[in-house]
Amino acid sequence: MYDTQFVAMLATAMVTMSVMILALYVITVIAYWQIFKKAGEKGWKSLIPLYNSYIMYKISWKTSMFWIMLILDIVYAVLACINVYAQNGILSFLSFAIYIAVFVIAIISMHKLSKAFGHGAGFTVGLVLLSPIFILILAFGSSQYVGNTTVTAEKIEE
Helix, strand or coil: CCHHHHHHHHHHHHHHHHHHHHHHHHHHHHHHHHHHHHHHHHHHHHHHHHHHHHHHHHHCCCCHHHHHHHHHHHHHHHHHHHHHHHCCCCHHHHHHHHHHHHHHHHHHHHHHHHHHHCCHHHHHHHHHHCHHHHHHHHHCCCCCCCCCHHHHHHEEEE
């Protein structure tokens, strides 16, 4: 009934993609481990999903932004699921607006990360467009953690 060559080719493609995704994940965890060490955090924190994002926000911006992003992501997911069944124009618009907000906050977060390691807008563009490569550059390059500029600015204002 099934063409065995097609099934074999499909299985090979799935295994290959799985190995590539796993390798990218391992490389990313190793890079985050190094970034966390440069920022004075424990490297093992890069191993725990969600907690590693929380630490990245702590290093580069504010932890409150992590919670805002998490809530926006959950609301977006719920609205997207409801909209699959409801096909409501207002829900579609609201989902799109939340998606744009998450996208903008993510770019700002990358810029804050770039500034925390002494880089500027050009490095931010690299983080946005070629994130895995620029994360590796932050981790294993000569970049030094200069501090969370947001927290520093807030302390100066007090």
